[in-house]
Amino acid sequence: MRRVVLVTSLAAMLSGAARAQVGPPADSTLTSIAIGGVRVCQPLDSVNVLYPEARDTMLFGVGSGIRWPGKIVTLGKGQWLFVEASFVDRARVWRITTTSPAFVTASGLRVGSSFADVLATRERMTFSFPEGRLLVGLPTERISFQVDDSSAARFSRNWGGQASPRAAMPASARIQRILVSGSCRRGRPGT
Secondary structure, three states, rough: OOOOOOOOOHHHHHHHHHOOOOOOOOOEEEEEEEOOOOEEOOHHHHHHHHOOOOOEEEEEOOOOOOOEEEEEEEEEEOOEEEOOOOOOOEEOOOOEOOOOOOOOOOOOOOOOOEEEHHHHOOOOEEOOHHHHHHHEOOOOOOEEEEEOHHHHHHHHHHOOOOOOOOHHOOOOOEEEEEEEEEOOOOOOOOO
């Protein structure tokens, strides 16, 4: 099976998204399988029931010609909910990403929280670079997040694979995006 690398420029895709802003979401829930009422494995088209202004978009794998659908919901200036299917299952939600601080995890984390806030949860963390960007995972909450670009660059310089990844991340780093995703193989998210 060919490995597909997703290359999306969310900034470019979302630059025109300011046209139809929704405002704060009615549901501020952020769990391992849902953000703002949108759940992993639900039909992608059902996003428009919760967010009628959701815009369709298409994502492309690098060099493969593979593409899959997604939806963008603009929640405010620079704040959005990005919902995507996968190239394997184009009909159901696979990943949900947000840049809005309106959504909050059970431990109180949200976009804009500092890495010091993350450390205060005493949660175990994973650090990886899928799709070429630093991704910090919180296995207990089963969410992942990306930090601001300058902190991610400092992390890369500080870590170098030699020190503790936690120690390499600046405490002042801010969560920029939160992501949840899951497999729908058995009809349930995360299986």
